[in-house]
Amino acid sequence: MTRLAANQRHAVHLTLNGKPCSGEAEPRMLLTDFLRHEIGATGTHVGCEHGVCGACTIEIVGNLARACLTLAVQADGCDVRTIEGLAPAPDRLGALQAAFKRNHALQCGFCTAGILMSLDHFLRENPRPSEQEVRDLLTGHLCRCTGYAPIVRAAMEAAAEMADRPAKEKSDA
Amino acid sequence: MKPAAFDYVRAEHLDEVLDTLNREGGDARVIAGGQSLMPMLNMRLARPTTLIDIMRLPQLAHIERNGDNVIIGAAVRQSTLLAWPELAETLPLVARALPWTGHVQTRSRGTVCGSVAHADPSAELPLVLCALGGEVHLRSRRKRRRVPANDFFTGMMVTTRADDELIEAISLPTNRNACAFREVARRHGDFAIVACAAVATKGGVCLAIGGVGDTPVTREFPRLASGALDDALNTFAYELDARDDVHASARYRRDLVRLLGAELIREVLS
Numbered sequence: 001m002t003r004l005a006a007n008q009r010h011a012v013h014l015t016l017n018g019k020p021c022s023g024e025a026e027p028r029m030l031l032t033d034f035l036r037h038e039i040g041a042t043g044t045h046v047g048c049e050h051g052v053c054g055a056c057t058i059e060i061v062g063n064l065a066r067a068c069l070t071l072a073v074q075a076d077g078c079d080v081r082t083i084e085g086l087a088p089a090p091d092r093l094g095a096l097q098a099a100f101k102r103n104h105a106l107q108c109g110f111c112t113a114g115i116l117m118s119l120d121h122f123l124r125e126n127p128r129p130s131e132q133e134v135r136d137l138l139t140g141h142l143c144r145c146t147g148y149a150p151i152v153r154a155a156m157e158a159a160a161e162m163a164d165r166p167a168k169e170k171s172d173a
Numbered sequence: 174m175k176p177a178a179f180d181y182v183r184a185e186h187l188d189e190v191l192d193t194l195n196r197e198g199g200d201a202r203v204i205a206g207g208q209s210l211m212p213m214l215n216m217r218l219a220r221p222t223t224l225i226d227i228m229r230l231p232q233l234a235h236i237e238r239n240g241d242n243v244i245i246g247a248a249v250r251q252s253t254l255l256a257w258p259e260l261a262e263t264l265p266l267v268a269r270a271l272p273w274t275g276h277v278q279t280r281s282r283g284t285v286c287g288s289v290a291h292a293d294p295s296a297e298l299p300l301v302l303c304a305l306g307g308e309v310h311l312r313s314r315r316k317r318r319r320v321p322a323n324d325f326f327t328g329m330m331v332t333t334r335a336d337d338e339l340i341e342a343i344s345l346p347t348n349r350n351a352c353a354f355r356e357v358a359r360r361h362g363d364f365a366i367v368a369c370a371a372v373a374t375k376g377g378v379c380l381a382i383g384g385v386g387d388t389p390v391t392r393e394f395p396r397l398a399s400g401a402l403d404d405a406l407n408t409f410a411y412e413l414d415a416r417d418d419v420h421a422s423a424r425y426r427r428d429l430v431r432l433l434g435a436e437l438i439r440e441v442l443s
Contacts, residue, residue: 001189006178006222027181027224030215049174050212054278063252063281069211070282073181074204074226118278139361140276 017085025072034072043083054141057114083113099158107145176214198336208283209291251280269354295384304381326388367429371437
């Protein structure tokens, strides 16, 4: 059994986008705050902090998760993937990101990081989704700018593009 | 919107969970997927001094078939149950209702037993547990006991679980009878304004309603002619003690119970 005392900071080690990283956290520290303030990975956004808006959606051990509903200490030892891991290179957008840009699927961009993480995960598991399936997935996110239609369009376009590409490039979502 | 301070216990053996609960009782809370408890902590509606994480206990992460029952351990995530290959065959009602529990992004973390522990009046899993006559398996250092679903939920987010007890699992009787599920919410995955489950029984239909009273309510309806069924549903809707809130009026909720109830009963008996 490991007991981490409330008012002390404890080492947290995780793999972030394929690279080992570590920081310190009190048990009560949320993973959103750990990523942003301890690690400096500010791509994950903090919206409602009770799991409703979806802005902080990331992947933990290959599963989607709200970072605001996860404690940093719970992610100790885990493989974590965030928006910073999405682009294939610093100067190149992935297919999904490029489709968002083309379709004006973002305006203020606050919700975008979470939506991209959800769609990236979803399209890897469902390479040829129906529009209804994309809309179902998007119920887990709130966007107050776009009205969702351009997001759905971008997702469908990216899905078609990625499904037509050879398998080895598909991780470039 | 940040939790108050607590000690964090990462349990590696079940005894550690039971010992900590035994020692610290109501000051300790068990955390599994965190999809219900973390919002409570963030909003400081819950302020435990110790949080016991059970997600690294492999013995709690099993779905088992035991005779006519399916036993779902405390660390089984909702997405795991939804992907269980035997779900549609053994528990068709669960297969229909579970996609309405939260979103893909929360089902991937949230556990089945966690939703039962939280006992939100509009949650789908407590509703289904009541509709199927399932049981909650509780365990403390002193004893183990099983509580029928309809006795477990005693009020809004209140259950008969004692402070030193862990929900170790729930069990659901295999039920292949005709069944149906419907829900009305602002968005798919939001809290239900009214959720409604129906299962065919020997003499008629068991109807279960969530989101209206403080707990799920079940009622057995015999086979009735159309007019008599409408009257029976009308009486049932009035007995449910519906409340007004920001999402819907009590009257609207009663209307939904009458409408969805009639639809579901006809669907199940057709």
